[in-house]
Amino acid sequence: MTTGVVEGIPPDPILERREMVQRVARKTLDRRIVVSGAMIGLCGVALVLAVIPLFAILYSLVQKGIHWWSIDFFTKVPQFPSLIDPNDVGGISNAIVGSLVIDGIAALFAIPIGIVAGLFLAESESKLAGLLRTTAEIMTGLPSILLGIFAYQMIVIGFDQWGIKLPGIGFSGIAGSFAIGVLMIPVIMKASETALRGVPSTIREAGLALGARRGVVARKVVIPTALPGLITAVLLALSRAVGETAPILWVIGASTMVELNPKKEMASMPLQIFQSATSPYVALREEAWGIALFLVFVVLVINLGSRLFAAWLQRERR
Amino acid sequence: MTEKSKDFSVKSDWAHWSVLYGASGLFALICAVFLISIIVSSIPAWSHSGASIIYGRVWSQSTNSFGALAIITGTLATTAIALFFAIPIGVGSAIAIVHLLPGRLKILLSSLVELLAAVPSVVYGLWGLLVLAPWFEKTVEPGLAGITGGRFPFQAPPEGVSLLLAGGVLFVMILPMIVALSRDAIAVVPNEQFEGALSVGATKWQVIRKVVLPGARTGIVGAVTLATARALGETVAVAMVIGLNPLFPPSLFSTASTLASTIALQFQDATPLQVAALGALALILMAMTAIVNWFGRRFVRGSAFRAGVI
Numbered sequence: 001m002t003t004g005v006v007e008g009i010p011p012d013p014i015l016e017r018r019e020m021v022q023r024v025a026r027k028t029l030d031r032r033i034v035v036s037g038a039m040i041g042l043c044g045v046a047l048v049l050a051v052i053p054l055f056a057i058l059y060s061l062v063q064k065g066i067h068w069w070s071i072d073f074f075t076k077v078p079q080f081p082s083l084i085d086p087n088d089v090g091g092i093s094n095a096i097v098g099s100l101v102i103d104g105i106a107a108l109f110a111i112p113i114g115i116v117a118g119l120f121l122a123e124s125e126s127k128l129a130g131l132l133r134t135t136a137e138i139m140t141g142l143p144s145i146l147l148g149i150f151a152y153q154m155i156v157i158g159f160d161q162w163g164i165k166l167p168g169i170g171f172s173g174i175a176g177s178f179a180i181g182v183l184m185i186p187v188i189m190k191a192s193e194t195a196l197r198g199v200p201s202t203i204r205e206a207g208l209a210l211g212a213r214r215g216v217v218a219r220k221v222v223i224p225t226a227l228p229g230l231i232t233a234v235l236l237a238l239s240r241a242v243g244e245t246a247p248i249l250w251v252i253g254a255s256t257m258v259e260l261n262p263k264k265e266m267a268s269m270p271l272q273i274f275q276s277a278t279s280p281y282v283a284l285r286e287e288a289w290g291i292a293l294f295l296v297f298v299v300l301v302i303n304l305g306s307r308l309f310a311a312w313l314q315r316e317r318r
Numbered sequence: 319m320t321e322k323s324k325d326f327s328v329k330s331d332w333a334h335w336s337v338l339y340g341a342s343g344l345f346a347l348i349c350a351v352f353l354i355s356i357i358v359s360s361i362p363a364w365s366h367s368g369a370s371i372i373y374g375r376v377w378s379q380s381t382n383s384f385g386a387l388a389i390i391t392g393t394l395a396t397t398a399i400a401l402f403f404a405i406p407i408g409v410g411s412a413i414a415i416v417h418l419l420p421g422r423l424k425i426l427l428s429s430l431v432e433l434l435a436a437v438p439s440v441v442y443g444l445w446g447l448l449v450l451a452p453w454f455e456k457t458v459e460p461g462l463a464g465i466t467g468g469r470f471p472f473q474a475p476p477e478g479v480s481l482l483l484a485g486g487v488l489f490v491m492i493l494p495m496i497v498a499l500s501r502d503a504i505a506v507v508p509n510e511q512f513e514g515a516l517s518v519g520a521t522k523w524q525v526i527r528k529v530v531l532p533g534a535r536t537g538i539v540g541a542v543t544l545a546t547a548r549a550l551g552e553t554v555a556v557a558m559v560i561g562l563n564p565l566f567p568p569s570l571f572s573t574a575s576t577l578a579s580t581i582a583l584q585f586q587d588a589t590p591l592q593v594a595a596l597g598a599l600a601l602i603l604m605a606m607t608a609i610v611n612w613f614g615r616r617f618v619r620g621s622a623f624r625a626g627v628i
Contacts, residue, residue: 025519036523044418046410050497051427053490054434057445116341123338132342134612135349141544141611142604143551145578146356149585149600153355182352185345215334243438246553246578250586270440274554277444285448292441303436 061293068290078256078272081283089287092294097258098266102173102248103241105262106181111234114188118233119218121189122196133193136186144183145246151179152251171253173262179247187237195229196222228313235306239299245270269295356604360597362590371598377564377580379588384595386602388566392481392574393603395567396556397549399485400492405542408496413526415497416504428501435494443558446487451478451559454486459571473569477561482570484560484579488552492545499544503537504530540617547610551603553578577603 076091121129121136153159155175158168169175199222207217223230253265254275269291276288363371367384374385415427455478466472507530515525531538561573562583575583577599585596 032521032524036521039523039526040414040418043410043414046407047414047418047427049407050411050493054430054494056449057434057437057442057490060445060449061441113341113344116338117345120338120342128342132346134615135346137615138608138611139349141547141615142607143553143578145551145553145581146600146604147352149359149581149597150352150355152585153359154351159355182348185348189345213331213334215331215337218334239436243436243440245438245440246582249554249582270438270554273440273444274558277440277447278558288444288448292444296437296441299436299438300433303433 061289061296064286064289065293066290068287069294073290077258081281087283089281089283092269092272092291094256094258094267095269095272095291097260098173098252098255098268099242099270101260101262102176102252102266102268103180103238105174105177106184106241107234107238109177110181110184110188110237114185114237115192115223115230115234117185118189118192119196119222121193123214123218133190136189139186140190143246144179144244145249147179147183148247148249148251150182151175151247154178156251169263171251171265173252173259173264173266175251176248176266176268177262179251180241180244183244183247184237184241187240188233191233191236192226192230195226195233198229199225228310228317231313232306232310235302235309239302239306242302243270243295243299245274249274269298356597356600360594360601363594363598366591367595371595372602375566379584379592382591384592384598386577386580386599389564389575389577389580389599390602392560392567393550393576393578393606395481395574396484396488396560396576397546399482399570400488400549401542401546403486403489404492404496404545408493408541408545409500409538411493411497412500412504413530415501417522417526417530428498431494431497431501435498439491439552439555440558442487442491443555446483446490446555446559447479450486451483454478454480454483458482463571471570473571476571477573479559479561479573480571481560481567481574484556484574484576485570487555487559488549491552491555492549495545495548496541499541500534500538503534503541506537507533536617540614543610543614543617547607547614550610551578551607553582557582577606 073091074096075093077094078092079088079090081087081089117132117136121133152175154166154168155178156168156171159166203221203225204217207221208214212220248268248271252268252271254271255265255267259266273288273291273295276284276291279285363384366382367374371384371386372390373387374383375387376383376385377389415424415431419427455476459476459478459480459482463472463476511529511533512525515529516522520528556576557579560575560579562575562579563573564575564580567574581596581599581603584592588596
């Protein structure tokens with residue numbers, strides 16, 4: 001390269017600087033390539049390190065859990081291992097039914113409140129909506145055990161302070177539903193807000209221009225258009241709710257029977273895993289893997305199913 | 319905006335707005351009652367022990383002394399252990415997923431990570447208790463004690479169920495969250511910037527360090543903050559692998575307790591005063607996670623977070 005050193009003309013400082021940069025860049029090229037390769041390699045190592053424990057969990061789950069799956073496992077009620085047959089721990093039908101009832105009731109009140117409140121967040125630009133959004137965001141991040149205390153105080157023992165008296169109904173499925181439902185509402189709210197905001201404002205305005213009131217537009221235009229997103233929102237909230245253990249830890253009591261009455265004590269799959277895993281019986285500890293595999297299976301089916309269903313519905317609409 | 323506020327007037331469709339206000343009001347009411355009930359439940363403890371709940375060193379139901387300093391320390395220590403490993407490994411993995419893997423594998427691994435974020439925490443606890451604890455007791459903890467010569471905080475005896483194990487399980491639990499959210503943040507850095515930097519002669523790592531990471535900084539900070547909140551409040555998985563020891567853990571290998579695990583394990587058999595003390599722990603935990611969370615939400619507006627699952 002020429003630096004432009006011509007007799008009588010002073011060297012161009014910009015050119016000089018460029019030359020210097022190029023010289024340094026060339027001189028350090030080997031080192032920079034080595035460093036780059038090493039650091040990118042380290043990122044690859046990090047990925048491997050991250051994937052190992054995650055695969056280890058899935059491997060343990062399947063390897064130790066799958067052989068528990070049988071007709072009896074899903075249809076019988078649990079029993080303590082006896083001296084005669086220390087491996088017979090019965091089944092988990094009580095926990096499956098309990099989970100269905102508890103999460104079903106929770107969904108029943110959380111879905112309408114969550115979606116309608118989500119609609120409010122999407123339609124209103126007021127300060128109030130902003131405050132409510134922040135509240136919902138903070139609620140989704142709070143440890144779920146706090147909702148366990150809440151349900152215990154309000155539903156199990158009842159509220160008795162400052163002259164306000166609400167009778168408690170004791171350890172019951174309802175108390176669990178309450179905790180799980182309160183957990184689901186803000187999750188559904190935030191996710192439905194996102195789905196409802198995704199509806200193009202031209203569609204909304206077309207409805208309003210035809211003279212429809214906002215309520216009619218919301219019911220007939222906005223909600224149907226956002227339906228795939230709303231379904232995903234609900235199912236994702238549900239998949240999170242099904243696995244929650246902390247909020248129901250000491251509010252649903254325990255039942256070894258198939259119990260359909262939500263005012264009575266109930267069982268639940270995540271709780272059953274917790275109790276089996278920490279029990280002194282070897283067979284029960286092993287059985288926990290079977291329940292865990294089933295729980296993960298259910299959660300992943302709901303989770304994946306919601307994504308696939310939403311994608312399918314979206315494609316059908318086109 | 320003016321059009322919006324006109325539509326917002328209740329007169330335009332009072333039935334519609336009353337339903338919307340009704341549901342939102344109900345949610346707000348639940349939140350208010352929730353806060354009040356936690357505060358009310360803890361009042362007897364504050365009037366019994368005062369602020370010494372926060373700085374007291376002894377937690378014992380037999381002497382009715384409720385000082386949670388050791389428990390708060392345990393909470394912070396497990397979270398710190400988890401973050402110490404999860405931040406470099408998580409952010410490194412996110413970089414590798416975005417800039418190293420080919421398209422197919424990228425999508426596959428991303429969805430795998432998102433699914434793992436959905437695995438219930440009790441399952442992580444089960445794995446920690448039945449698989450990781452024996453391994454920690456026989457291999458990891460004696461190995462660490464051997465390397466460090468048993469100096470603080472690595473003194474024997476290894477117990478398996480321990481502060482270190484709780485940190486390890488938390489690390490595995492928050493990892494998918496950090497990977498998923500940082501990947502979102504890294505992926506939105508414009509490709510033109512990446513290629514522009516490459517074209518002036520920077521190596522790939524230089525581009526990542528000088529262009530990509532600064533661009534993704536707020537997203538990564540948000541991911542770490544939300545993961546911190548999750549680790550502080552994680553209950554069941556930690557309760558299963560940390561033991562129940564409300565005293566100062568002398569070493570990383572000894573049992574300890576966190577705010578959430580103490581509430582989970584002691585609530586059932588608690589005396590009325592102890593229930594109140596646990597309510598006070600709940601209030602401390604609530605304040606800690608709410609602050610961390612509120613801080614984190616300022617940063618994160620990523621796609622994985624939008625669904626509210628993570």
